[in-house]
Ligand code: 5AD
């Protein structure tokens with residue numbers, strides 16, 4: 001075997017140094033990495049892309065993450081919250097469009113009304129057409145009891161990005177206080193795994209102060225936690241956040257995009273059967289960003305179903321893609337874009353992580 005070729009058996013167990021070497025690849029070497037990851041994905045998971053209709057049902061947040069436009073300290077945000085009826089009509093729309101699954105996302109809240117409301121909404125969504133919709137939650141850090149209540153109500157996937165698996169970097173992008181505890185976040189991921197969720201995590205790529213060591217460490221962290229899903233996307237500086245003052249320290253848009261693609265590709269080699277999201281943030285910094293992510297090994301897309309009038313208020317970062325497009329437009333657009341790169345949407349299916357399903361049938 002030539003040294004530039006990548007052996008997929010060895011790549012499932014790479015060391016930090018080996019991962020760093022792949023993440024540093026450029027030009028033809030990078031292209032060969034991306035090709036290899038695509039081959040592995042097609043072999044393991046075929047050319048299907050799974051959709052999760054994204055419902056951003058509220059933007060009130062108790063937290064103050066230093067990078068995010070929805071942070072509590074950002075007084076410029078107009079806060080909104082969809083009514084139950086609005087959330088349920090989004091879910092029905094997802095079903096009508098054949099999406100198979102919805103993802104409920106909001107700013108972080110942990111008051112009893114919020115917890116009870118989510119439990120109720122999950123039960124209601126589960127009543128649509130005999131429970132045909134899969135439900136992913138992305139509602140931040142909660143107690144194990146809350147995670148259990150929502151799981152028992154019918155949610156079966158949960159996304160909680162670790163944002164950075166390196167504690168020092170974590171505290172450069174979050175305030176160092178009880179509400180933003182690194183060890184608590186890890187504890188939440190452990191609770192989610194223990195509860196039985198298909199658990200997803202992820203990081204932002206191209207953060208100020210982030211090094212190749214951090215990024216390679218993130219990939220090893222995903223592997224060690226044995227998660228079922230990963231979402232990786234480029235960091236996009238938001239002018240109304242404290243981290244913005246370091247924007248000159250981050251790599252350019254192309255470098256952040258390329259590094260995101262290499263992270264996806266290397267992870268696909270390390271964890272061939274997990275679900276990986278082609279994040280919307282990719283589309284923000286590159287018009288072909290999501291397609292590139294799919295070609296680098298991702299297999300999930302989360303089209304936005306939030307009603308048009310609220311979308312601009314879910315202002316996590318600037319220039320979010322599809323903010324002005326209707327669900328119908330996105331669906332047609334995705335069909336065409338994915339067909340153009342030899343992929344197809346698997347409609348009317350939950351699209352569970354094969355890594356998770358197999359692990360649980362072996363138990
Ligand atoms: N750029 C890119 N992604 C961001 N997120 C929050 N702020 C930004 C930003 N400025 C991501 C975080 C969070 C998810 C909801 O959005 O990773 O988990």
Ligand code: SF4
Nearest residue numbers: 061063065068071107
């Ligand atoms: Fe809130 Fe999430 Fe934004 Fe942090 S990243 S401020 S928890 S919405």
Ligand code: FES
Nearest residue numbers: 322325330333334
């Ligand atoms: Fe939304 Fe293309 S996916 S307009």
